[in-house]
Amino acid sequence: MRWLAIAGSSLGALALVGGMCLALPTPLPPWRADELANVGSLGPWPPPAVRDASNRVSGRAEAAALGEALFHSTRLSTVGGLRCASCHEPWRYFTDGRARALGAEAGARNTPSLLNMRLQHWFGWDGANDSLWSQSIRPMLDVREMRSDAAHVAQALRDDETLRRLYALAFGHAPPADNEMALVDAGKALAAYQETLASDRTPFDAFRDALARGDLDAMERYPVAAQRGLRLFTGGGQCVACHAGPNFSDGEFHRSPIVSRLHDGTLDSGRALGLKKLLASPYARNSRFNDEMNAAQEPAAQPAEAGAFRTPGLREVSATAPYMHDGSIANLCDALQPHAALEGRPMPALTLAERRDVVAFLRTLSAQERAVLIDEDAMICR
Numbered sequence: 519m520r521w522l523a524i525a526g527s528s529l530g531a532l533a534l535v536g537g538m539c540l541a542l543p544t545p546l547p548p549w550r551a552d553e554l555a556n557v558g559s560l561g562p563w564p565p566p567a568v569r570d571a572s573n574r575v576s577g578r579a580e581a582a583a584l585g586e587a588l589f590h591s592t593r594l595s596t597v598g599g600l601r602c603a604s605c606h607e608p609w610r611y612f613t614d615g616r617a618r619a620l621g622a623e624a625g626a627r628n629t630p631s632l633l634n635m636r637l638q639h640w641f642g643w644d645g646a647n648d649s650l651w652s653q654s655i656r657p658m659l660d661v662r663e664m665r666s667d668a669a670h671v672a673q674a675l676r677d678d679e680t681l682r683r684l685y686a687l688a689f690g691h692a693p694p695a696d697n698e699m700a701l702v703d704a705g706k707a708l709a710a711y712q713e714t715l716a717s718d719r720t721p722f723d724a725f726r727d728a729l730a731r732g733d734l735d736a737m738e739r740y741p742v743a744a745q746r747g748l749r750l751f752t753g754g755g756q757c758v759a760c761h762a763g764p765n766f767s768d769g770e771f772h773r774s775p776i777v778s779r780l781h782d783g784t785l786d787s788g789r790a791l792g793l794k795k796l797l798a799s800p801y802a803r804n805s806r807f808n809d810e811m812n813a814a815q816e817p818a819a820q821p822a823e824a825g826a827f828r829t830p831g832l833r834e835v836s837a838t839a840p841y842m843h844d845g846s847i848a849n850l851c852d853a854l855q856p857h858a859a860l861e862g863r864p865m866p867a868l869t870l871a872e873r874r875d876v877v878a879f880l881r882t883l884s885a886q887e888r889a890v891l892i893d894e895d896a897m898i899c900r
């Protein structure tokens with residue numbers, strides 16, 4: 519009967535208070551068992567930390583300290599002043615606010631947030647890397663981003679007094695004479711740092727936990743529109759089919775109808791290109807740089823669908839516009855139009871009212887006290 523008590527704040531009927539008529543919102547039916555299971559699968563938050571066996575300094579605070587110094591260092595790049603943090607700005611949830619990245623030259627893809635990276639297993643929109651450390655080497659070598667090379671990075675580790683000292687603390691010896699080994703170690707320290715970048719608990723997490731333990735008083739603090747949006751997200755909208763688990767990403771690739779071009783004018787084939795790059799990478803998990811004993815010798819064969827991109831996580835999504843792999847969508851509500859296919863079928867289209875509710879829900883995936891970056895105009899459904 520406590521359901522009536524919650525419904526009290528969201529009753530569809532007209533209530534007479536002090537002689538005035540108040541129209542109250544439509545009641546929400548109780549949560550069904552299957553809905554409860556779907557909502558439960560989106561937590562708990564934060565999930566437990568797991569070491570990356572392919573990186574011998576994963577989980578080490580000393581390596582994270584070196585990684586953080588490298589992340590903010592201009593010495594990794596040959597382009598004056600350019601750092602990882604130029605594009606992944608910490609105060610912007612590690613994005614740059616641009617549609618497409620700008621490094622040594624203009625890029626073709628949107629800069630993703632680095633929060634909760636430790637929960638992914640493919641990296642980049644196209645999964646061109648299969649570890650966080652190899653993904654961290656990529657921007658250093660990319661001529662359109664930091665335009666660097668192993669010798670330049672190794673020299674920074676050897677010559678810069680702070681980096682040299684932090685390297686010794688992290689790895690237990692001086693930076694190696696072998697430039698490529700030094701480059702890979704820089705990537706592994708950067709990965710150890712990025713493993714620590716996790717988003718905070720949100721109003722959604724409080725609601726999910728309250729729902730799981732049947733704490734109706736705590737549940738009541740969650741907005742009714744967000745509850746309706748969550749129902750669509752986990753139900754008819756089929757969002758959880760891809761935006762699954764505590765990070766709201768299944769980590770896999772789905773065909774997107776958004777067509778974009780690379781800097782040379784060719785179509786961005788997404789996963790098809792990413793797999794080609796992975797198979798050609800000297801730093802893949804099947805390379806000699808993997809620190810794991812008995813690592814797999816061959817990358818797992820994957821069907822590479824042209825035009826497919828990795829499902830982005832949605833935590834803090836309201837503060838990380840613009841959206842999609844090419845940054846072509848500025849408005850969060852517009853981003854909810856059908857944008858991916860599941861087993862060949864496009865995701866269902868939502869009505870305007872439904873999209874408003876889903877936006878209300880997505881906004882609860884931000885820790886409130888840090889939500890200063892939210893552009894209210896970009897949240898409006900028109």
Ligand code: HEC
Nearest residue numbers: 601602605619620621627628629630641642643654657663
């Ligand atoms: C010029 C801007 C720029 C710079 C500088 C830059 N990045 Fe990125 N970063 C990007 C873009 C754009 C992507 C998406 C790449 C893609 O999918 O092709 C990305 C992707 C990533 C990813 C994968 C994110 C995901 O969702 O899978 C990681 C990790 C990352 N960068 C770390 C770094 C590190 C570490 C550095 C410094 C060594 C760095 N980045 C420097 C723009 C930049």
Ligand code: HEC
Nearest residue numbers: 755757760772774827829830841842843853858859860865
């Ligand atoms: C078939 C898998 C799939 C389904 C179903 C799906 N998405 Fe997505 N979603 C993706 C992929 C893949 C992208 C990236 C597409 C691109 O970049 O071209 C994406 C992008 C997004 C983005 C932009 C995030 C960013 O950081 O750029 C939002 C927001 C989003 N989805 C929300 C939803 C919601 C809400 C639903 C349900 C109404 C939903 N998605 C259903 C796979 C899916």
